[in-house]
Amino acid sequence: MIYSLNAEEMAQLYERISKEFETYGTVDIQGDITFSRIESYDELRIGRSDKPPKEFLIGRNENVLVFTEPNKKAVFGVMSCDLKGFYIMDKQIYGKDPFYTARRDNTVFINYVCTEPCETGFCSSFGGPLLNDYQIQVINYENDKYLIYADDAYKSFFEGFKQASKEEISKVEKLMHNFNMKQKKHEVEGIENRIKWNSKLWDEYAKICIQCGACNYSCPTCYCFDLNDVGEERFREWDSCILAGFTKTSAGNPRESLASRLRQRFYHKFVYYKKSKGEYLCTGCNRCTDDCPVDIEIKEVIDHDYNNE
Amino acid sequence: MAQISVCPYCGTGCQIVVPEKDEPFSVSGYKGSPVNNGKLCIKGYTGLNYSFSKERLTYPLFNENGNFIRISWEDAIELAANKLLKIREEFGPDSVAFQSSAKCTNEENYLMQKMARVFGTNNIDHCARSCHSPTALGLINTLGTGAATGSIKSLEGTNTFFIIGSNTTEQHPIIGSKIISEVKKGKKLIVADPRKIKLAELADIHMQFRPGTDVALLNSLMFVIVKEKLYDKEFIDSRTEGFNELREEVIKYDPIITSEITGVEPELVYEAARTYATNRPSAIFYAMGITQHIHGTENVMNVSNLALITGNLGKYGSGIFPLRGQNNVQGSSDMGALAEFYPGYIRWDSDKIEKFAKLWNSTLPKKKGLTLSEMFDKAADGEIKAIYLMGENPLITEANIARVEEGIDNLEFFIVQDIFMTLTAAKADLVLPAASSLEKEGTFTNTERRIQRIFPIYKPPGEAKPDWWIINKIGSRMNLWKEYSGPEEIFNEIREAIYNYSGATYENIYPVGKQWPINKENPDGTEILHTRSFPLGKGKLVPIKFNPPSESVDGEYDLIMTTGRNYFHWHSGTMTRLSQILEREAPEPYIEINSEDAYERKIRNGQLVNVKSRHGEIRIRAKVTNLVPKGIVFIPFHYKESRVNLLVGENLDPISKIPEFKVVAVKVMP
Known part of the structure; x- marks a missing residue:
């Protein structure tokens, strides 16, 4: 259903949801937007968070020998690029990883859709900020006006709120169309066929990459982990495929060189996942580039003319 | 709610955003920080687990x-x-x-x-x-202040980066990455290091000199600068004293002669000297490669000489950056x-x-x-x-x-x-x-003198x-x-x-710190030191004579060992070795040895070898690599399993009393 709310009603919506869910949201820490527990709607600051909300579903470093039923959580302020990451990851891990699955089922993400392109993101190259998959999707399209797409599962929260009119919906659709027109497009389609195994890019990147892991840790679609036994516990920790130890085996390392590891990351994103799951493992959030201390550009990997190197 | 803190590892002082414990725990870089602009290295991302370790001490x-x-x-x-x-x-x-x-x-x-x-x-x-006492003593003696003269941000204005004795991308990764970003824009990079470090690969000039010959190398650079009159005469006249005495000394160090000592081709010295002196502003970065020598304090003063005679101090983008470890x-x-x-x-x-x-x-x-x-x-x-x-x-x-x-x-x-x-x-x-x-x-004070606050988050x-x-x-x-x-x-x-x-007050150094001196004259702190004068008045030029390191090779101890850290671990490893990811990347002690040296000694990659110095002996795995040149081996000091400091003698710099960790004669036996 599509609803139309004003700011006051948004606060009411928050109240209703927070009665049933533990509430989290984006807050402002001295100019940085980050996810945190919130107690009231006023604390919420909408903006691009410094890291994706991945941890709500995949623990940064957790003992996997104990499974506890997760609390029901509601996370306000999730950007479309981040939310989309979960829907893409679902194809690989939902139903297989019990921790992810249980949390996924118990978490509702309240997606706030950007109405203006951000400085570096390129989500419109992946379809733009208005998503087909969502639980509750909020578009603050005018000062006091919110258009909300809500899955019917959450109908009860919207009792008494008015449904959106055709005009309102078309206003939002126009806004989204303009958004997509304004943002520079990168030709993602077909990258799996254009990208080259022996491209000089990989060596160029290897020369400057300092193996900080930021591109993995900041990515809303990177889900790889490592398992380690520490005493009685078995920890699952976020891993980085840029590190040599990621693929090291007792028989050696199939990706000994940094260049081959960097290439692997892009091939996983743009070739392997596409071929096996039908989707690119990228949402255009550009965090991997924003957080890269040596400015390795994911957009360059997409735009690069592999045939004329 | 999350709070801002400072990464506990190197002296860069990256600011981090740390969530509360009942929230999902992962840190991110603080984007508002002028130090790291939201970036972190692998130790920042995965190295903070130790704080939650079950091995923590919990009572007296x-x-x-x-x-x-x-x-x-x-x-x-x-x-x-x-x-x-x-x-x-x-x-x-x-x-x-x-x-x-x-x-x-x-x-x-x-x-x-x-x-x-x-x-x-x-x-x-x-x-x-054991790290920067020569910096404090050396720079206080020549300039009056023993600290980095510029800010990390000011590197945007640098045209030539000269790295001597610092593996910057591994030990101060965020500063290293800043240098990489600038070099990508076409800035010049000169690296002087016995090892083929990452920055050496990107450098315009890499001078792979022998450990302990820093004075000869720096003097030969100044020889070229003096000979070709590439120095900043106006700066020398108005801001320094002792130029004639310095000139008398450095003219003895013709690169043709010093190449015998340092192993560096004269052409490289000429090119480096010309680039550093003319493509200004130039900044020098050094760390333990300069200080951990019996002539550590003299090395520092010689770095200062080089910066002074070329006028590379007191201006945005120029300066001396002793990269602080902790x-x-x-x-x-x-x-x-x-x-x-x-x-x-x-x-x-x-x-x-x-x-x-x-x-x-x-x-x-x-x-x-x-x-x-x-x-x-x-x-x-x-x-x-x-x-x-x-x-x-x-x-x-x-x-x-x-x-x-x-x-x-x-x-x-x-x-x-x-x-x-x-x-x-x-x-x-x-x-x-x-x-x-x-x-x-x-509060912590980082390598660019920035005083920053930390909070009791847990x-x-x-x-x-x-x-x-x-x-x-x-x-x-x-x-x-x-x-x-x-x-x-x-x-x-x-x-x-x-x-x-x-x-400085608790209020004015939050959320981002301020750089000292912060006082009545400089209420907002000081980004660039020595813009008008030195605390000493004039910068002192101190002629430095080359003396060989405390140890040299002989028939028995035929390799020079140098020690240091690797990217994944921190000092004695008590913190980083509890991070599973960091430990996985560098799980055990090793000796880096050149393939020719390994071949001569019949040592294979991965083989356990004995390393013996005049002071002790350890057993350690060999990593055969050409990152070190022939004649030189490297061992990191993080590992309690094979403590490399059993091999390091007690040869101290007479001025600062720093031990010579960087030059030890050893033999390696399969």
Whole structure:
């Protein structure tokens, strides 16, 4: 259903949801937007968070020998690029990883859709900020006006709120169309066929990459982990495929060189996942580039003319 | 709610955003920080697990004939105070030594040195001795201030980067990445390093010189600059003194002659000298490759010479950047946790220390203090009876550790304050459990002099307490002071003690810090030092004569070993080796050996070898690589399994007393 709310009603919506869910949201820490527990709607600051909300579903470093039923959580302020990451990851891990699955089922993400392109993101190259998959999707399209797409599962929260009119919906659709027109497009389609195994890019990147892991840790679609036994516990920790130890085996390392590891990351994103799951493992959030201390550009990997190197 | 803190590893001082514990735990870089602009390295991302380790110390422990028994804080404080007082009564205050820590806050270091001095001794020192004591002494001698002259941000204005003795991308990754970003834009990069470090690969010029020949190399660069008149005459005339004497010395170092010593082709020296001197502003970066030598202080002064004669000081984008190792080694040195300096680098024998007598309401010791290595030496000789050590692990990190161990074993009373039961703590009579940097309040000062705040985001485990709390209690129990109410009160006393800190307040250094000097004249702090004059007035040019390192190869010990850190671990590994990811990347000690050397000795990659020096022997796995040139081997010092410092002798720089960690003659046997 599509609803139309004003700011006051948004606060009411928050109240209703927070009665049933533990509430989290984006807050402002001295100019940085980050996810945190919130107690009231006023604390919420909408903006691009410094890291994706991945941890709500995949623990940064957790003992996997104990499974506890997760609390029901509601996370306000999730950007479309981040939310989309979960829907893409679902194809690989939902139903297989019990921790992810249980949390996924118990978490509702309240997606706030950007109405203006951000400085570096390129989500419109992946379809733009208005998503087909969502639980509750909020578009603050005018000062006091919110258009909300809500899955019917959450109908009860919207009792008494008015449904959106055709005009309102078309206003939002126009806004989204303009958004997509304004943002520079990168030709993602077909990258799996254009990208080259022996491209000089990989060596160029290897020369400057300092193996900080930021591109993995900041990515809303990177889900790889490592398992380690520490005493009685078995920890699952976020891993980085840029590190040599990621693929090291007792028989050696199939990706000994940094260049081959960097290439692997892009091939996983743009070739392997596409071929096996039908989707690119990228949402255009550009965090991997924003957080890269040596400015390795994911957009360059997409735009690069592999045939004329 | 999440809070801003500072990464506890290197001296870059990256600001991090740390969530509360009941939230998903992952840190991110603080985007508002002028230091790291939201970026972090792998240690920042995955290296903070140690704070939550089950191995943390959680209550005070007393060593009863080899068994540690749990005691209460009251008993621990009583015991520490009584023992120290009793030893002072019996043997005098100079029979006790205090060792502070560059991992601890400014407030804690200030309090530790105050404890020593009010107790009655200048026997206060810490690990800065083994890293940048030559910087403090060298640059204070030539410029008047022993710190980086510019800011990390100012590197945007640099046209030539000269890296000598710093593996910047591994040891100060965020500064290293900043250099990479600038070089990508077309800036020039000169690297002088015996190893083929990452920056060497990107460099316009890589001078792969022999360890310990820095003076010859720097003099040969100045030879070219003098010969071709590439120096900044106006700057030399108006801002420096001693140019003629310096010229007399450096003209002896024709690159054709020095190439015999350094192994660097004369053409490379010419090209490097011309680039550095003419493609200005130029900035020099150095770290342990310059300082950890018997001529460490002279190396630093020679770096200063080079910058001075080319006018590469006092301007945006130019300068000298001694890259500080520990997160707070700049601060711990500023606080005067050094044998020869009171807070603010006031010499122990100067009249100016009167101000501390007043501030602390105490008489001050008249005797020169012992430096770190001397403390253990004198302990072995029986002159030092007790050591109170905070947050260091000398049984791994000091040179000649066999002698350190002898010293510790000979102590009457040994107090160790740490977050873990380290190799060193295991030898203590009294172990005091401390809080980590995520669990306490205070300030750190980074490598660009930026004073930044940290906050108690988590509760310490068990009964562990912040270091300031422990020192505060023991100090007041010994009647050295009236108990402080908290870190802010100590911070405010620091502002009185150190003029360069006087303008900093808790409010104005948050959320982003400010760079000292921050005082009446510079209320907003100071990004670039020495813009108009030097604290000394004129910059002093000091001619430096080349002398060979303390050790050289002979028929038996035929390879030169140099030591250092790797990217994934930190010092004695007590923190990083608890991070599963970091440990996976570098799980065991190794020796890097050139393939030709390995071939000659019939050593295969991955084989266990014995490494023997004139001082000791260890067994370690060989990593055959051409990152090191023929004739040179490298061993990181993180690993307690094979402590490389068993091989390092006790050859000290006569000025700063830093041991020569970087040049040790060894033989490698399969």
